[in-house]
Amino acid sequence: MSMFDSEAPKEKSSTDWSGTIIGVMLLPVLFLFIFLGKAELGFTACIVLAMSMIAVRLRWKLRRYAWFWATIVFVLLLHIPFLFLVHWPDTHVPTIVYSLPLGIADFLLISGAISLAQRVFGNRSSDDDEA
Secondary structure (H helix, E strand, O other): OOOOOOOOOOOOOOOOOHHHHHHHHHHHHHHHHHHOOOHHHHHHHHHHHHHHHHHHHHOHHHOOOHHHHHHHHHHHHHHHHHHHHOOOOOOOOOHHHHHHHHHHHHHHHHHHHHHHHHHHHOOOOHHHHHO
């Protein structure tokens, strides 16, 4: 008997298409900015929105709570003036060099805001929601 015969068959888990769905949802945003002649700004906006969506997806089990959506809307509304008031560099440096750190910072900001809101408004821990 080989070592492979003793293993119990594992259940097949369904594929998580979240990343693909997020990418497809962001394509119209990128195309809009390209049409407006601001491809670099569109690329940055897509990276920041993708990281925001990933942060939301990671805490998706909290979607039934109004405070969760209020937190997401509040944080995203804070992005609007930031996107249009900040002067983006017009250099030969690739856009990803300054866009990716912004996206990572945004991911951390949204994750922290959701965690804070959960501590303030949530009566149950996220572990209770999984049960």
